[in-house]
Each structure stands twice: as structure tokens, then as C-alpha cells.
Amino acid sequence: MAALKVYIAGPDVFRTDALAWAAEVRRRCLALGLEALIPLDGDASTPAGIYANNIDMIRAADAVVANLKPFRGAEPDSGTCFEVGFALALGKPVVGYLHSAESLCERVARLQGSPLVADGECVLDAEGWRVENFDLPLNLMLAVPVKLVADLEQALLAVVHE
Template sequence: MKAYLAGPDVFRPDVLRWAEDARALCAARGVEALIPLDGDATTPAGIYAQNIAMIRAADVVLANLNAFRGAEPDSGTSFEVGFALALGKPVIGYVDEACSHAARVARWQGAELTQNEGHVLDRDGLSVENFGLPLNLMLAVPAKIVVGGLDEALAAMPAGL
């Protein structure tokens, strides 16, 4: 069983330690971790090609979908999730807390959301998706979303995958 670990974790200052811990956590469950750091590419095109190849080789994608540099998940991670789904691969995303997307946007903006004609609006007057899902529906509907971290995502993998 191979799992591609998508997420902004590759930008952490302790990324090598994180990768070591993630590999050990996966191995304890009989899963081989495929981590974007595994390649040796250094150019944008090379890194992209390596990550795409790892997603293709994976049986499942485990994605850190916590907010990154804003109220939304990392854009690269979102792309990887979409690519994996297009390939028919199961995706399990994880978030630290069970709040709604609208609540996350409000907290990030430091403002109360307002109502207008049944729509929830942000501080700029733009509609905020308000289905009670933890993420935008394009992530929360096709992916299984769990609260917690990588360990909870591993535990949520379908049996016999």
C-alpha cells in the first residue's frame, strides 16, 4: 500500500523531521509514504513531474487540508487532490478542527459574516459558501474529511485498499 502525502508540510522549517515521523507513522500501519521530498528535482517542472508520478504510483492520497497562508488549503495540495480524484484514487483529507468553512473564513478575516438575501457575506461583501462543510464543497464532497492529523487519516483508509 502506497500513500502520497499531500500538503504544505514540505514548507515547514522542520520538514526533514516531519518526513521521518510521517514515514514511521505510515510504516507502523503497513503503508509506504510517498512524500514530495522523495525526488531529486530542483526545477519547478521537475518537481511537478515527480509529484505527478508519485500520485500516479499511490493507492491513496492523504492530504493536509488545513488553512495555509489564508483561510483555504494550500493551492498545490488542492491541485493534487483534484488530480488524484480525476485518476479515481481515494483521497482522505484531514483538518485540525471541525468548524465550517464559513466560520474559518470569518475567523481568518477577523470579522463577523453578515447575511444578505439569504447569502452569507464576508467583509468584502462576497458570498461565502455556507453548507456547514469543513472546506469548500469541491474538496469536502469527493474526499473523505477527518478531524485530526495524519494518524487519523491513516485510520480512515478503507479496508482492503
């Protein structure tokens, strides 16, 4: 039986040690009988080429594992969110990981350094925008369809046991 192919989505490609990170992820996947498809794979170097390469890998994958930890703010990386949505539209299982069960409201309040102001049933951020308040760690469009776990290892194990 061929190894399940898992696309590894996330902003980790921007790490200064991205190649070492990718090698470690490949090792972890191989140990579980998985084949890692990582956005660093391939030789594309233009934005259009990288996009096409990543789309092809998501299409070829049996599942997607996504790093959904907040990136440069309160929400996950926008490119990762796109990849998750694309995979879900293709009917592929997606397992996401983030290290904290903190709700989106709690995260916004913490990052703003002040308590959120209640406005009837909604909560407002410092600029007066409503913050989704379903006690979920991510926006409902990610938290509902994506199986959420605490870390990469748990995400890979979830793929193996699905």
C-alpha cells in the same frame, strides 16, 4: 502482499523541519504497513521537475492523504488542492485531515475579525464576496468527494481500513 502506497499531500514540505517531519510520517506509515510517497522524495529541484515528480508519485499511489488545514488564509494550500483533484480524477481514494470542524463561513468570519453579513441566502465576506454556506469545513468541491478526518493518524488508519 505489497504495502499500499500513500502519497502524502500538503504544505508540510514548507516546514523548517520538513526532513524530520517526513521521517516521522514514513515511520507512522511503516507501522501501519503503508509506504509513504512524500513530495520531498526524489532529486528534482526545478519547478517543472518537482511537478513531474509529484505527478508520477500520485499516479503510482494507491491512495492520497492530504493535509487540508488552512494554509496562509482560510483555505487549504493550493498545490495540495490540485494534487487532491488530480488524484480524484484518477479515481484514487483521498482522505483529508484538518484539525477543526469549523465551517468555512465561521473561519472566514473569525479571520476577518468580524461577523459575516447575511445577504438573503448567502453570506458575504468583508469585500462583499459570497462565502459558500453549506456548513462544511471546506469548499464543497473538497468536502464532498474527500473523506475528512481530524488528523494524520486518523487519515492513515482510514486508508488502511478502506
